[in-house]
Amino acid sequence: MKGGKVMKNKEIKKAMAVDIPVIYIEPDFPVKEKKLAIFLHGLGGTKEDLINYLEDMSDKGYIALSYDKYQHGERGTETSEEITKRVFTNLRKYGWPILGQTIIDTTRVIDWAIENLGVSSEVYMGGISMGGDISIAVAGIDRRIVRVAPVVTTPDWLRPGMYKLGSTTEILNPGKADSYAQFFYEEFNPITHLSRYIDTPPMRLQLGRDDTHIPPENAERFKSMLAELSQEAADRIEIAYLEGGNTNHMETIGRSDEWWPEHLNWWLKDNK
Numbered sequence: 001m002k003g004g005k006v007m008k009n010k011e012i013k014k015a016m017a018v019d020i021p022v023i024y025i026e027p028d029f030p031v032k033e034k035k036l037a038i039f040l041h042g043l044g045g046t047k048e049d050l051i052n053y054l055e056d057m058s059d060k061g062y063i064a065l066s067y068d069k070y071q072h073g074e075r076g077t078e079t080s081e082e083i084t085k086r087v088f089t090n091l092r093k094y095g096w097p098i099l100g101q102t103i104i105d106t107t108r109v110i111d112w113a114i115e116n117l118g119v120s121s122e123v124y125m126g127g128i129s130m131g132g133d134i135s136i137a138v139a140g141i142d143r144r145i146v147r148v149a150p151v152v153t154t155p156d157w158l159r160p161g162m163y164k165l166g167s168t169t170e171i172l173n174p175g176k177a178d179s180y181a182q183f184f185y186e187e188f189n190p191i192t193h194l195s196r197y198i199d200t201p202p203m204r205l206q207l208g209r210d211d212t213h214i215p216p217e218n219a220e221r222f223k224s225m226l227a228e229l230s231q232e233a234a235d236r237i238e239i240a241y242l243e244g245g246n247t248n249h250m251e252t253i254g255r256s257d258e259w260w261p262e263h264l265n266w267w268l269k270d271n272k
Helices: 049-061 080-089 092-114 130-141 179-188 219-229 231-235 249-252 258-267
Strands: 013-017 019-026 034-041 063-067 122-126 145-149 202-207 235-241
Touching: 013 092, 019 049, 019 092, 034 049, 034 092, 034 130, 049 063, 049 258, 063 092, 080 092, 092 122, 092 130, 092 179, 122 130, 130 145, 130 179, 130 202, 145 258, 202 249, 202 258, 219 231, 219 235, 231 235, 235 258, 249 258
Parallel strands: 034 063, 034 122, 122 145, 145 202, 202 235
Antiparallel strands: 013 019, 019 063
16 A cells, blocks of 8 residues: 555556656556556656556556656666655755656657557646656647646746755755756746746646645746736646645645545546
8 A cells, every 4th residue: 555545456567668667557448549647756756656546547548657767766776765865965956857857758758658559649647746847847848748637746946945855944955956957957947938838738736735845836836927928828727735634745645545536537537
């Protein structure tokens, strides 16, 4: 059990999308059209952490796929604790390349899935924490993304007001980017590329009301700034909040039984 969810023990298939290890679960019933839904893990996680989510996604009639982000899982050399500790010593220098390279990787995974799994070119994408950040950014550059479902996430890579994970008193020093990291920020940061979202696909951001690690104000500001360019575009972005009790970052993720069913049903319509 992960995040309050019971695993269903479906068949998990493994493959290499060029040089990127992926796992996916296919629906166990006939579907009208093969559709791809991608869900990505957070910092320090792996694709296997999301198997229970993938099982639910496949129950909706989608080929549910995840892969290890850059420097994670089979693509990394550090433990979860080691990479998390390293990234938080300088979030901009070490975190932005993970975001940027994984965004590029996503386009390659989609290409692979269309060619090798026979899925439609209309792709559904979401993710948790850093995985959600990636899904928002990909939606701005790849028009094959048609519906986006990020969780405890931000469209602003500067993350103003970000506290250390689990803290309500200690602000995280984000560090300073080197030129390599800065390239990814300038290329992909959603809030500084608002024009890419004039034609944004429908997007639902599931946030924790009292998340101090990824404050909801960042998503709210993104939506309000987009509204200045296009109210129609901003109206396609929905922000949902987990309320009551402890709704900080990890606690919100752990209460997935309270937000995941509604989030999933909004994101993936039955494909049977």
